[in-house]
Amino acid sequence: MSNVVVVGAQWGDEGKGRIVDWLAEKADIVVRYNGGHNAGHTLVVDGRTYKLALLPSGVVRGKLGLIGNGVALDPEALLAEIDRMAAMGIRVTPEVLQIAETATLVLPVHRAIDAAQERMRAKPLGTTLRGIGPAYEDKVGRRGLRVCDLAEPELLAQKLDVLLEHHNAWLRGSGQEPFPRDPMLNDLLAMAPRILPFVGRVWEQLDHAHSSGKRVVFEGSQAVMLDVDWGSYPYVTSSSTIAAGAASGAGIAPSHLGRVLGVSKVYATRVGEGPFTSELDGALGDELRERGGEYGVNTGRPRRCGWLDTVQLRQSCKVAGINQLALTKLDVLDGFESVQLCVGYMLDGARIDYMPSTNAEQQRLQPVLRRFDGWVGSTRGVRSYGDLPPQAAALIDAIQNEVGVPVAMVTTGPERDDAIVLQPPFA
The missing domain is CATH 1.10.300.10 (Adenylosuccinate Synthetase, subunit A, domain 2)
Structure with a gap:
């Protein structure tokens, strides 16, 4: 497969920008296909932090970035972001950025x-x-x-x-x-x-890229649980966040999309209102937030934190077509005495293995938790699976067994190369 679609598999903020940045080294083109400057992607490169909202993450590597017709584009926000990148030494010119003619404008x-x-x-x-x-x-x-x-x-x-x-x-x-x-x-x-100098026929460029065998990364914003159809409605975004949205939001045949890489933290976070079955209240949730730096890239809002919900993650993989997982922020769990996974729900006294469609039922869910031993050693910067503490490896194995999708990579720190690659997404 020459293309990869990157999809947020939870409620957003999973670290998609960092994964796209890593993939961009091996790609020719990076495409944004949904959302707008409500998305925030953070990249750490050689100790420098780049915060992107509308620009495709590949621009930091000098790769061609395309903004598809499915994006809601605020021109004022885009120009401000281009200027911020210029101040950091990244020149965004029409040679490295093209915008679909039919993208919707966001106005004051x-x-x-x-x-x-x-x-x-x-x-x-x-x-x-x-x-x-x-x-x-x-x-x-x-x-x-x-x-x-x-x-x-x-x-x-x-x-x-x-x-x-x-x-x-x-x-x-x-x-x-x-x-x-x-x-x-x-x-x-x-x-x-x-x-206007940035405006072009994105669909035509993608068709040419496919016919010439170029590698394309489709960069999704938000996540499956914020999808207007498949998320926890009405606490959702207004666009399609699943892999199918990459085809309609960029102008490419669904058969040309390639692999779908779902990104999930090894725990869970959510911003704003809405049900969150595995949420942790009190000191433990606060500790996760501080360790993980769980504050919005663009808004600064604190994120709600909880244990990883494998029921939600499994359902996201099914509806979004995810066939590989990238797990992020493993190092945030270093030093916890124990770690838990949500592996089922109790709804009105009955155990279920799916997320109900109604908000009322979602609010009544109680998590079924499975406990795992924590680990003493540090996973920060580890780049080989064999170098992980056994307890950390056991947690990763349990996640892929519960979800039913193989883990392709695990990140262990903020730098782009702090990652364990188990299955290269490009093949």
């Missing part, structure tokens, strides 16, 4: 709507307030603006009028001030000359 009005909707909910969803959801709503409602519209100022103004007519009616109806048109239009026209 979307951020305003996002914040207003979150304030009005009796129970907030915990969105990042970046305007991603409202932008996707406009896309599906057929009133959205797309990147290609930046090249047609008159059409851009007309489409903006239609979009604002819709949103301002809602704002007025909810007792809020309507959103002004001209400042937003002027900002878009000012940014257009910087954005």
